[in-house]
Amino acid sequence: MNIPENHLHKLIDGLTYSNACLALYRLPWKEQPVLVLQREGNPDTYARLQDLNGKTGFVLAPFHADNRQPIVLIRPDRVAKGWPEIKETLADWESASEAMTPPNNDTAYAKDSRRAYAEAFSRFITPLRQGIFQKLVLARSEDMDLPAGFSPLATFINACNNYPRMMISLVHTPVTGTWIGSTPEIILSEEQDRWHTVSLAGTMPVVNEGMPEEWGTKNREEQALVSTYLRETLQSIGADVKEEGPYTARAGQVMHLKTDFYFHMDRTTHLGDVLHQLHPTPAVCGLPKQAAYDFILQNEGHNRSYYAGIIGWLNPDDGQTALYVNLRCMHLSDGKATLYAGGGILPSSVEELEWEETRHKMETIRKAVITTNRYLSCSQIKKASCNWPHS
Numbered sequence: 489m490n491i492p493e494n495h496l497h498k499l500i501d502g503l504t505y506s507n508a509c510l511a512l513y514r515l516p517w518k519e520q521p522v523l524v525l526q527r528e529g530n531p532d533t534y535a536r537l538q539d540l541n542g543k544t545g546f547v548l549a550p551f552h553a554d555n556r557q558p559i560v561l562i563r564p565d566r567v568a569k570g571w572p573e574i575k576e577t578l579a580d581w582e583s584a585s586e587a588m589t590p591p592n593n594d595t596a597y598a599k600d601s602r603r604a605y606a607e608a609f610s611r612f613i614t615p616l617r618q619g620i621f622q623k624l625v626l627a628r629s630e631d632m633d634l635p636a637g638f639s640p641l642a643t644f645i646n647a648c649n650n651y652p653r654m655m656i657s658l659v660h661t662p663v664t665g666t667w668i669g670s671t672p673e674i675i676l677s678e679e680q681d682r683w684h685t686v687s688l689a690g691t692m693p694v695v696n697e698g699m700p701e702e703w704g705t706k707n708r709e710e711q712a713l714v715s716t717y718l719r720e721t722l723q724s725i726g727a728d729v730k731e732e733g734p735y736t737a738r739a740g741q742v743m744h745l746k747t748d749f750y751f752h753m754d755r756t757t758h759l760g761d762v763l764h765q766l767h768p769t770p771a772v773c774g775l776p777k778q779a780a781y782d783f784i785l786q787n788e789g790h791n792r793s794y795y796a797g798i799i800g801w802l803n804p805d806d807g808q809t810a811l812y813v814n815l816r817c818m819h820l821s822d823g824k825a826t827l828y829a830g831g832g833i834l835p836s837s838v839e840e841l842e843w844e845e846t847r848h849k850m851e852t853i854r855k856a857v858i859t860t861n862r863y864l865s866c867s868q869i870k871k872a873s874c875n876w877p878h879s
Contacts, residue, residue, distance in 0.1 A: 540760035627830030669817030690745035740852030795828035
């Protein structure tokens with residue numbers, strides 16, 4: 489029996505207020521979303537990326553894993569591709585959509601302000617100009633009240649329609665709460681028997697839908713730092729690397745400099761080890777890597793949580809691993825959304841420009857937020873890959 493549109497809509501939104509574990513995602517330029525659903529219980533949790541060796545499932549890993557925010561793996565008890573399969577799969581879970589008390593995931597609302605960011609920037613720029621670091625990434629978070637009638641599923645579909653180049657995700661577990669994101673950055677994916685990662689560094693806002701004629705020194709230097717790190721890291725694990733780029737790539741309200749790295753690996757059972765080597769890349773952390781990582785944890789002034797971590801499908805055997813850096817994302821809790829964004833800081837960085845960069849990045853996910861009624865009645869939403877599933 490076909491599930492009416494409104495029924496499916498309420499069912500998926502209801503699951504984000506339950507104890508269910510699910511991930512709904514759509515890969516760039518793909519026509520159909522994929523649902524990963526765990527039958528019962530909490531997701532598997534891990535302390536280290538290396539613990540993902542040989543595992544299969546949907547991964548949500550934080551920037552920094554600890555007991556409060558572990559690496560999460562949603563077990564793939566059911567995997568449905570495309571709306572017809574998703575509707576059929578969710579029919580079995582209809583009882584789980586009954587209203588439940590949303591979990592308190594102990595995520596403090598962001599207290600960042602313009603002044604707080606300026607103070608953090610001052611802490612970051614000093615060691616950079618002293619030559620202690622080559623690069624640091626300064627992130628911030630910002631709260632927004634969700635509109636009455638806010639819908640996680642409608643927001644997911646709206647993001648799919650607006651951002652075909654990005655990986656769009658809606659993930660919920662009792663451990664992590666609910667996250668919605670639209671990320672352009674691959675950390676590890678498999679394509680036609682070869683592996684792929686990217687250097688995505690250097691950012692400019694989209695102006696009048698045009699592409700920049702020239703990138704400034706700061707952006708080109710930032711791109712070079714991240715590319716050098718990835719090149720050397722992949723070579724250290726014995727990969728034969730082919731590079732393409734850098735080139736300009738659009739991601740929502742901003743454009744980036746991007747370099748693709750393609751390589752082959754003989755072993756696929758040690759993907760957790762590879763992720764440990766790659767994460768966090770200088771695109772979300774800094775250089776030198778470990779010192780920058782420690783500095784950020786001590787000086788950034790807020791908890792990144794699952795922002796700038798890893799999100800996506802992991803399977804060492806099916807040739808379809810697709811793992812991304814969790815950027816342009818928001819965490820939902822108690823009628824609010826906490827939005828996250830960051831930017832690379834170099835010795836030449838200017839505080840006001842860096843603030844504006846984070847503002848433009850946040851707009852990518854902010855613009856996707858939509859209510860149930862507005863989505864179902866909005867004729868302006870173009871028919872795209874994730875257009876609403878009709879019965």
